[in-house]
Amino acid sequence: MTQAEIKLCSLLLQEHFGEIVEKIGTYLIRTGTQPLRMIISDTGLLLDQVKKALCVLIQHNLVTYQLQKRGFVEYEAQCKRVLRILRYPRYIYTAKTLYNDTGELIVEELLLNGKMTMSAVVRKVADRLTETMEDGKTMDYADVSNTFVRLADTHFVQRCPLVPETPESPDAPPPPAPTLVINEKDMYVVPRLNLVGKGKRRRSCDEEENGEHKAKKQKQDGESSEPPPDDGIYWQVNIDRFHQHFRDQGIVSAVANRMDQIFRSLPAGYNIVKQVLDQYLTLLADDPLEFVGKSGDSGGGMYTVNLHKALASLATATLESIVEERFGSRCARIFRLLLRKKHLEQKQVEDFAMIPAKEAKDMLYKMLSENFVSLQEIPKTPDHAPSRTFYLYTVNVLSSARMLLHRCYKSVANLMERRQYETKENKRLLEKSQRVEAILASMQATGAEDAQLQEIEEMITAPERQQLETLKRNVNKIDASENQVDETIFVLESFIESTVKKP
Amino acid sequence: MAEVKVKPEVPDPMDIETRIIELCHQFPHGITDQVIQNDMPHMEAQQRAMAINRLLSMGQLDLLRSNAGLLYRIKESQNASKMKGSDNQEKLVYQIIEDAGNKGSIWSRDIRYKSNLPLTEINKILKNLESKKLIKAVKSVAASKKKVYMLYNLQPDRSVTGGAWYSDQDFESEFVEVLNQQCFKFLQSKAEAARESKQNPMIQRNSSFASSHEVWKYICELGISKVELSMEDIETILNTLIYDGKVEMTIIAAKEGTVGSVDGQMKLYRAVSPLIQPTGLVRTPCGLCPVFDDCHEGGEISPSNCIYMTEWLEF
Numbered sequence: 001m002t003q004a005e006i007k008l009c010s011l012l013l014q015e016h017f018g019e020i021v022e023k024i025g026t027y028l029i030r031t032g033t034q035p036l037r038m039i040i041s042d043t044g045l046l047l048d049q050v051k052k053a054l055c056v057l058i059q060h061n062l063v064t065y066q067l068q069k070r071g072f073v074e075y076e077a078q079c080k081r082v083l084r085i086l087r088y089p090r091y092i093y094t095a096k097t098l099y100n101d102t103g104e105l106i107v108e109e110l111l112l113n114g115k116m117t118m119s120a121v122v123r124k125v126a127d128r129l130t131e132t133m134e135d136g137k138t139m140d141y142a143d144v145s146n147t148f149v150r151l152a153d154t155h156f157v158q159r160c161p162l163v164p165e166t167p168e169s170p171d172a173p174p175p176p177a178p179t180l181v182i183n184e185k186d187m188y189v190v191p192r193l194n195l196v197g198k199g200k201r202r203r204s205c206d207e208e209e210n211g212e213h214k215a216k217k218q219k220q221d222g223e224s225s226e227p228p229p230d231d232g233i234y235w236q237v238n239i240d241r242f243h244q245h246f247r248d249q250g251i252v253s254a255v256a257n258r259m260d261q262i263f264r265s266l267p268a269g270y271n272i273v274k275q276v277l278d279q280y281l282t283l284l285a286d287d288p289l290e291f292v293g294k295s296g297d298s299g300g301g302m303y304t305v306n307l308h309k310a311l312a313s314l315a316t317a318t319l320e321s322i323v324e325e326r327f328g329s330r331c332a333r334i335f336r337l338l339l340r341k342k343h344l345e346q347k348q349v350e351d352f353a354m355i356p357a358k359e360a361k362d363m364l365y366k367m368l369s370e371n372f373v374s375l376q377e378i379p380k381t382p383d384h385a386p387s388r389t390f391y392l393y394t395v396n397v398l399s400s401a402r403m404l405l406h407r408c409y410k411s412v413a414n415l416m417e418r419r420q421y422e423t424k425e426n427k428r429l430l431e432k433s434q435r436v437e438a439i440l441a442s443m444q445a446t447g448a449e450d451a452q453l454q455e456i457e458e459m460i461t462a463p464e465r466q467q468l469e470t471l472k473r474n475v476n477k478i479d480a481s482e483n484q485v486d487e488t489i490f491v492l493e494s495f496i497e498s499t500v501k502k503p
Numbered sequence: 504m505a506e507v508k509v510k511p512e513v514p515d516p517m518d519i520e521t522r523i524i525e526l527c528h529q530f531p532h533g534i535t536d537q538v539i540q541n542d543m544p545h546m547e548a549q550q551r552a553m554a555i556n557r558l559l560s561m562g563q564l565d566l567l568r569s570n571a572g573l574l575y576r577i578k579e580s581q582n583a584s585k586m587k588g589s590d591n592q593e594k595l596v597y598q599i600i601e602d603a604g605n606k607g608s609i610w611s612r613d614i615r616y617k618s619n620l621p622l623t624e625i626n627k628i629l630k631n632l633e634s635k636k637l638i639k640a641v642k643s644v645a646a647s648k649k650k651v652y653m654l655y656n657l658q659p660d661r662s663v664t665g666g667a668w669y670s671d672q673d674f675e676s677e678f679v680e681v682l683n684q685q686c687f688k689f690l691q692s693k694a695e696a697a698r699e700s701k702q703n704p705m706i707q708r709n710s711s712f713a714s715s716h717e718v719w720k721y722i723c724e725l726g727i728s729k730v731e732l733s734m735e736d737i738e739t740i741l742n743t744l745i746y747d748g749k750v751e752m753t754i755i756a757a758k759e760g761t762v763g764s765v766d767g768q769m770k771l772y773r774a775v776s777p778l779i780q781p782t783g784l785v786r787t788p789c790g791l792c793p794v795f796d797d798c799h800e801g802g803e804i805s806p807s808n809c810i811y812m813t814e815w816l817e818f
Contacts, residue, residue, distance in 0.1 A: 254778050257777065258776065258778060276703065288752075288753065289778075314779065317777070317778040317779045322782060325781060326790070332747070334746075352739075352743075354676075355676070356674040356676050407790075411784060411787055411789035414809075417805075417806040418809065421807040484786050485790075486783070
């Protein structure tokens with residue numbers, strides 16, 4: 001794992017789970033697989049803390065454990081999985097577009113809690129939705145269950161691996177760590193639950209902000225103390241399925257951009273006459289982009305989507321866009337030229353790109369220093385004398401993609417640090433505003449007069465209010481840009497993964 | 504009978520030379536020593552050699568080497584008259600320049616190699632020849648300090664002057680830019696027109712294509728170019744548009760004889776919109792930061808005090 005990735009992982013863990021978890025997580029990422037003893041001794045934390053932290057990490061699928069042959073258990077951190085935390089907002093947004101608010105909340109709950117049983121999810125989501133609805137209306141459990149079932153059917157959520165059913169053998173001691181198995185077929189099977197009920201609205205009162213109080217309230221509300229019927233069947237979010245969806249979206253939008261005139265005239269809905277459909281398919285197949293290929297004539301024509309080519313084109317387009325924004329459109333011209341012609345001499349670059357020699361040289365050297373292009377030497381004589389060697393410029397897409405991916409990780413880490421810095425700078429102000437709001441809320445509840453309320457409000461002066469506004473705006477901006485960089489990360493990662501041969 | 508002494512006829516030296524020249528005219532490709540000997544068997548080797556040497560020094564004969572031996576060839580008469588005033592070395596240099604057949608020009612260092620004359624001599628001779636208006640110096644676009652020489656009446660080659668894009672050794676970048684934009688506008692408007700027509704997609708796509716011939720005609724009619732441009736010139740401009748990512752090209756097979764086809768193929772160009780929007784990384788200051796590698800927490804340059812970020816946040 002590169003330095004940048006480790007830094008980013010530690011920042012993410014710290015922001016979402018706190019110092020202790022961050023310490024242990026970073027330690028595991030840095031040193032690889034470790035048994036419990038080593039973790040305790042190297043991090044210097046208490047056994048209790050380490051245990052709890054590991055529990056949290058395992059619950060969220062960030063750390064896996066394995067039973068070694070010698071009989072002890074080793075823990076390993078999944079660095080890639082930690083980086084996915086950055087993408088949570090995108091998952092939630094996708095669920096919202098596909099399955100409305102219900103879906104959005106289900107996915108959000110699952111992501112926040114790592115693994116949950118279906119009944120727990122349904123209950124929580126129904127409660128949350130009921131709050132946002134108007135007075136008197138409540139959310140039915142059945143609706144939420146339906147959405148959950150639909151999510152499982154389209155494989156967006158999946159079952160977690162379970163402890164296998166082993167016959168009880170009192171002689172053999174239980175293994176120190178259970179091995180979890182899951183049957184492929186069972187992964188998306190929704191248990192038959194009879195969830196009847198409606199969401200409960202929380203009564204608005206002071207202890208709302210405190211989550212613990214809410215839990216107590218729920219218990220007091222007469223929830224049955226028996227374990228729910230689907231105890232032991234936990235569900236988690238299927239991240240790979242979301243990635244597939246993002247990838248498809250990316251390809252579709254790229255094709256739409258390229259064929260814009262045709263897409264505009266496409267009638268809404270799928271009622272296209274066969275003739276027109278044929279024409280569109282032929283057009284897609286003939287396009288120089290080569291995303292769609294025709295692989296035969298059976299059944300009137302077999303068409304396939306060339307995923308590898310599509311990912312490569314998207315990654316190349318990303319590279320080109322980065323070069324264009326950083327160095328200018330003339331450099332982008334040279335870059336695209338080198339991509340097409342693979343290897344070119346200095347003189348040929350000038351001729352093809354129609355750029356004066358001095359400028360072309362300058363741009364090539366600048367790109368060379370940033371490692372976007374590289375030189376290939378072809379000697380004419382065995383002694384490799386520079387005056388008698390051909391020097392060819394070339395672009396290596398895979399290595400450029402890796403370099404840019406590394407840069408993306410560092411950029412996100414920088415953005416997060418800046419955000420934390422901004423928040424820290426204004427901590428005093430934030431605390432003050434929070435106190436004022438708390439006072440206001442309590443006074444409103446006890447029915448204070450307007451004059452008193454105004455007096456409290458004026459405790460925050462106008463410039464301070466301005467500052468708060470600016471802070472909020474900045475934090476939002478940085479947050480949004482973190483998500484944008486994550487989109488680039490996704491494209492580059494998918495491309496690099498697709499080039500690695502699976503054994 | 505009285506003994507008549509036959510005096511060996513001493514052939515007149517002038518006669519020998521004229522005879523040799525006649526022989527050379529007979530065999531324009533050149534004659535060997537053997538041929539001369541056969542023709543005038545009574546001539547002695549020494550006299551032959553003298554005659555040949557005289558002809559060579561007068562510049563009427565060329566001395567060449569072949570597998571069979573030495574060849575003597577008649578030289579062009581007009582050159583012979585020109586050369587009257589010059590000496591051997593100058594003639595040699597002139598010959599070398601003339602022989603640089605294909606490119607029509609030759610570098611001064613190459614002249615030196617071929618003639619084995621020292622540098623100072625070469626320079627003097629070249630100046631002499633230039634003043635006599637037999638050769639001229641042309642500056643090359645590739646290396647502006649390099650001087651190439653060619654015969655006075657020849658036109659410099661395209662590779663030396665650079666063709667239509669160069670005027671007086673300067674690359675005309677504004678000219679190229681203007682042409683670039685004009686071609687792109689033409690293709691864009693064609694694509695727009697095709698879009699508006701709203702016919703079925705096949706026809707729409709095909710009508711948004713323009714062949715290189717069409718673009719060439721359009722540019723010629725616009726008349727923005729002082730120099731006449733060929734279709735290949737326009738194709739190089741269109742290629743730069745492809746490298747800009749604004750245009751795509753396909754090649755179709757065309758019947759021989761249709762307007763604009765080259766070797767049974769025609770190149771069609773179409774304006775396209777970019778594949779993706781500018782990517783996320785470049786929307787943040789870090790993506791474009793010049794000191795990215797020096798930036799780390801706690802250092803002089805760090806995210807907390809990054810001036811680019813501060814400016815960007817105030818935007």
